[in-house]
Amino acid sequence: MMNATARIMLSGFTNLSEVEPQPISITKQTIFQENTAFENFLFTLAHQQPEQAIRLLNEWIETLPSYDGTTDGSDVVLPGVKAPIDIPSHWAEKPVHFIPNGFANPKAPRLIYIVRNQYFFCQEQNLREWLWKVHGTKSPQRILDIGCGTGTTTFVYGELFPNADVIGIDLSAPLIRFCRDWKAQRGASKVFFYQENAEVTHWTDNSFDIVHFTYVLHEMPQENARKILQEMYRLLKPGGTFSAMEVMYDETAQEREARVSRSRAAEPFLEEYMHLNLPVAIGDTGFKYIKRHYDCKFPSSDGMFLTALKPNTRE
Ligand SMILES: C[S@@+](CC[C@H](N)C(=O)[O-])C[C@H]1O[C@@H](n2cnc3c(N)ncnc32)[C@H](O)[C@@H]1O
Known part of the structure; x- marks a missing residue:
């Protein structure tokens, strides 16, 4: 996943220069494990080289487990509430934190979970x-x-x-x-x-x-x-x-x-x-x-x- 260009770009960062982490496969069984070296690396990169991080992130997120359910969300609304609920337009239109498709992305949970160890x-x-x-x-x-x-x-x-x-x-x-x-x-x-x-x-x-x-x-x-x-x-x-x-x-x-x-x-x-x-x-x-x-x-x-x-x- 990380090509030669990425490694060369990283070589300028003192705290990343020794690291060449590879992503480890994450499944729903292993999703609660501690951050991998690759994930910590990606996080640091996001602060130092956002464009590079986004490219890696877009590739990596596709490999993560998907938290799909019913298409209307009826599996997650309060009992008795009619699905789908109204979603404010900004939430889907302007994703935050570089997450492709934002918090609605069914593959985003692991990405968001690992942040808790960073901040x-x-x-x-x-x-x-x-x-x-x-x-x-x-x-x-x-x-x-x-x-x-x-x-x-x-x-x-x-x-x-x-x-x-x-x-x-x-x-x-x-x-x-x-x-x-x-x-x-x-x-x-x-x-x-x-x-x-x-x-x-x-x-x-x-x-x-x-x-x-x-x-x-x-x-x-x-x-x-x-x-x-x-x-x-x-x-x-x-x-x-x-x-x-x-x-x-x-x-x-x-x-x-x-x-x-x-x-x-x-x-x-x-x-x-x-x-x-x-x-x-x-x-x-x-x-x-x-x-x-x-x-x-x-x-x-x-x-x-x-x-x-x-x-x-x-x-
Ligand atoms: C930065 S995250 C913070 C998550 C969590 N509180 C934490 O500290 O790890 C912001 C969260 O707010 C949610 N959110 C934004 N607008 C919301 C709304 N109108 N109703 C419910 N949740 C909302 C997003 O989907 C996202 O999961």
Whole structure:
């Protein structure tokens, strides 16, 4: 898969120069294994030589197991919900992270799964620590994780609060199927996954004690992000907690512009996200006591951890 040109191009990178990894075949039986050398290499390459990485990625993704199901997604929607659900147009039209056909690609789950070992914010031990620090004193009965991806945050919630029902939702039917397989492997009996559009879900008002997302709103137009915040407000019980980890909203316009231009190729909506100004947008939605807990400095992906409360009555 990696030709001579690719190797020559890589030879200039000190941390990659010794490496000539070959892809290892991944099946549904081996899909939860740790990252292979090739996958780590591909990830580093994406930051250093995106065009080269995209070419390799397009070849490699074709070899990965496909998470297909019914064509309308009726195997992954909530019981009683009519499939297919409405999918926002931006999600399919402007794929993020260089993924061919984006999160809808049935072969994308392994690619998304391996990222959790790369970024600080999606490593389980960090999530466990941060989520416990902000929620550890609570006894939630129902928790919603929006844009759950491969489910890492959802499973961490399930482990921290074993008595709660924890629900992960995502637009991607293939990712929901992957999450369900991972659930079976982890034995997480009170964690559930459904294909839902977080802008318009099927739960009644005030259904959850905690509503959360990890790195979701930076991947969509402002209008869609605001709809998700409104829906989170509707779903949260009065007195319940909103929490989110997201791309850092830097203090100065100059820093924000620099961040946008660094990530533009992989993050087509980052500029819109900066205009949203997430901490302010959370307040616009009606949430109170907005708190910025952690600013996690990490090369290429600094993040912030935010919480807010839904007041008992709208003031
Ligand atoms: C960067 S991934 C983050 C996944 C996961 N939270 C994590 O931290 O690994 C963003 C996820 O949000 C999902 N998403 C985007 N818009 C959504 C929407 N309107 N409703 C539900 N999920 C959405 C995408 O399909 C994708 O899986």
